[in-house]
């Protein structure tokens with residue numbers, strides 16, 4: 001089960017604007033966007049990237065999804081270095 005966070009409560013506790021907690025920052029390439037934008041891009045890629053479409057199916061468990069995404073990330077990272 002994923003972690004459920006009450007954004008409003010967390011923002012109050014941290015004294016930040018709620019939207020700050022809904023922004024995503026990639027530590028690798030420093031891409032920054034709203035969580036919903038990142039989510040939409042991820043969904044779009046699942047359907048348009050042939051490898052993701054082949055390897056991640058509707059009933060692929062989340063551990064399996066993470067494994068595939070990590071493998072692809074590490075392979076691309078190896079090619080860059």
Ligand SMILES: [Zn+2]
Nearest residue numbers: 026028029031
């Ligand atoms: Zn990135």
